[in-house]
Amino acid sequence: MSKFFSSRFIIIIVTLAIIIGISLWVLPNAVPLIIAFITALILDPLVRLATRRLNIKRSLAVLLTFILFLCFLGASSYFIVTKVVTEVVKIGENAPVYINEISDAFSKLEANFSDASEDLPQEFVDEINNQVTVLLSDAKNVLTEYDTVKKLTGIIANIPNYLVSLVVYLIALFLFMIAIPNIKKEFYTFLTPETADKVTFMTSRLSYVISGFFKAQFLVSIIIFIVSFIGLLIIAPEVAFIMSLIIWIIDFIPIIGSIAILAPWSIFHLLTGDIALGTKLAILAAILLIIRRTVEPKVMGHHIGLSPLSTLIAMYLGLKLLGFLGFFIGPVILIAFNSAREAGIIKLNFKI
Template identity: 45%
Template sequence: MNKLNIRKWLFRLLVILSLSVAAYFIIPVSMPLLLAGISAFLLEPLVMFFKRRWKMSRKIAVAVIYILNVILISVICYFSITQMMSQIILVSKQAPYYISKLSDMWLHMQENISKYTEDFPPEVSASLQHTTMDFIKKIEESFLDFFNYSKVSTLFSEIPNLFISLLVYMIALFLFMLDLPKLKQMTYNYLKPNTAQKIKIIINRLKDATVGYMKAHLLVSFIIGGVTLIGLLLIQPKYAITMTIIIWLIDIIPFLGSIIILAPWGLYHLLMGNTAISVKLFILAVILLIIRRVVEPKLMGEHIGLSTLPTLIAMFIGLKLFGIIGLLVGPFVIIFFIALKETGVIKLKFKI
């Protein structure tokens, strides 16, 4: 390798390192702009659909989609904030009742523990009571730590920053939606025709995978909602419809799940001595978890263009490496790799 090639590779390496360092510091403070760009990219098919279907100019189509998006975000923010404030006021008013209820529940639980362990050896009974006391104490400490003054104050102090970020996001979203074709063309002007074509193929593949992921996730959530409604009609008919709606709304949010509602609900009935209802709720939670872990990889694979096995492997490895967010990132990494291979950017032709 001659000196010219060495200098070229060193220059490229320096550029990559500089961009990586810049991204490390810039991306965290540019999340509203980054999310606005991603949102504009995802909304582009709707803009193009409106242009073709109703023969609109791009500005009018962008304005219509943007207004609908603003209305949707405003409704979500309004109901989220009003519900949060109403729940805070309600909890503050009913705090004495809840404290009294917790005290009664604690006494009732002690009676149940004594009744269930009365035939055990004294050492085992004492050990169980000691373990239970430690568990309750840890729950109490975690509760007090979560709702301490400093954390609540920090949460409320972040609200103005969130509104500013939301305002920047909304303004940037409109500008990105309006100028997206120009930005694409500007980017492609710096690329060779062959490279530009490969980038287009990769972007289209990722776009199709994103739309497929959203469809699959929504379908899984509807399946979870149907099974939840049937299960709760058999377990707690009085609250079946209300709790099904709540569980479905939480389950439709990525990374959350029905277990967040059913586990505390089942634990509450267990502590109150309603063992039968508690066991049924735990069984329902396990069934829903199994459905999500079995059905989700299959539907994800069908909708994002991967077979079930690679999807399951990607989700599992992503979970182990990156936590909850790896469930989403894993399959997209595989799709990105396949797109690079299909376009010839990565060549893996070898035999052992």
Template identity: 40%
Template sequence: MNKSITRKLILRTLVIICLIVAAYFIIPVSVPIILAGITAFFLEPIVMFFKRKWKMSRKIAVAFIYIMSVIFISIICYFTITQLMSQIIVVSKQAPYYISKLSEMWLNMQDNISKYTEDFPAEVSASLQSTTMDFIKKIEESFLNIFNYTKVTAFFSEIPSLFISLLVYMIALFLFMLDLPKLKQVTYKYLKPSTAKKMKIISNRLKDAFFGFMKAHLLVSFIIGGVTLVGLLLIQPKYAVTMTLIIWLIDIVPFLGSIIILAPWGLYHLLMGNTSISVQLFILAVILLIIRRVVEPKLMGDHIGLSTLPTLIAMFIGLQLFGIIGLLTGPFFIILFIALKETGIIKLNFKV
């Protein structure tokens, strides 16, 4: 009996080790397929809603949602890329002017430093000038390091690979959306009834959290859009509506934000000598950043079923550990942990 148990234990351990090793090598190259499966899982309630509401077959409902998603993503990508390329062309045309303005600013800065420190002791004055020069030199080195030839060519060399990954993701997403009920049935065949019930509870909890997350994110984006419109009507009325629309569209994308538009815009006016407008744009960018960092955790907590404090902690720790992806997925890990605890899969019945 003991030998039989020992063999089973050894066999299970070997299987687990093999699965971990396989996952280590397979998961990194399967990211588009994994993301497609996760996306299909979260889109399933929308598919079911269309089936019930308009009495559609699953294929028609999936095709409709898929086409609408592709159109939406294509519009955002096209709009973002065209705007980015147009701005790059404008900046490249005006590059000589910017360089001359930077040279003037650099000379003025040196004159101001010398003028403001002329009454200081010689050592203090030399130290301040040296510190300022080192700081500016580091900024220059950082700028050149970001835009050096090697990194730029490496970035463009990755574009074909990214395009292939996007194509695989879109194809896999459509196939997952079609076959998700069959995949669920196959999965539940290998689970005990009690385990299958627990998995359904966990999946429903994650779905509710996902849609709550999307509602909260859209609500925050609308708030930021309203504040941006009011701010730009006071700062730059001529471009207020157009720039608000651009900022709002970019802010909807979780990986980007309003700062990606307002910071270069403020820097542009600073180089043009419009200091007042530049400062106002930077202040608006800071206000929008504060709104997102303060209001977002509150709305996220209310819509995904967590209080504000755990949501804030999860988002901050996720950001520190895994970057932007951690910021977005941090609260979901807490919800998953709570769901596992509620279903009894994780048991924490202890006292210290």
């Protein structure tokens, strides 16, 4: 046990604790810079590939890669925004129809309840009426207290901050892409040759598995989007794209996922009497949930080198301990630990 709790191990643990403590304080205030650095690391292989294949200087390769990234970002944003605006306008045009459907649904529910309550005790009927009245009153109060104009004003007022963050992100991304070799060089000056070799192995392993992690997330999200889009083309083609896009975005939220959209949608149609549409939406929600829970651990394990069981445990514990971000941080911590152990930085060669 004395070998396990060596001075080197204690130094590593203390250093990691200090780094984590500083990170928890800095992270909320440096999100654009952190995202820019991570993006630069992701794009660095493309920069090196362009340098080798085109036989050009790194600065020119960085410029070309940065321009391509901007084009991709701009094209994606334009496509998504135009589609979203178009679909929102369609939904707005059909809003009166939806309102009439809701009114008809309440009328049907009221009529059905009146028919069903004829043989019930009057006290029970009165209690149900009171509870429904309280429920509707609470809903009205919630809607009244929710100041939509104030919320929209707050979002509009923060647009300059969002633009500043975007500009800082793009500038920092370009500078990080140029400075990555120097950052690595400066970092290795603080290490002994033996430690440098171990860290090199660990970072190469980490870069491989982290890229595999994001690749796995992307593949799973693409599967979710395709299945939801095809399903909604059959079920509700008029809102297929916008709803599948919303489902794709919401599905990144662990545990909740696509259920947060499809379940209320399905319940609404079941209550309004459209049993067929409500059932189809419920089936689609179940299919998406099964795909997410079965495919994700396998795809993640394949791309990041962890077994499906280890991946599932890491994601679950990360989610419970750290919340939403822990769903992604959990596997990364496990990957970092395994990489450090493989590199010999952390040794667990003890027996009880």
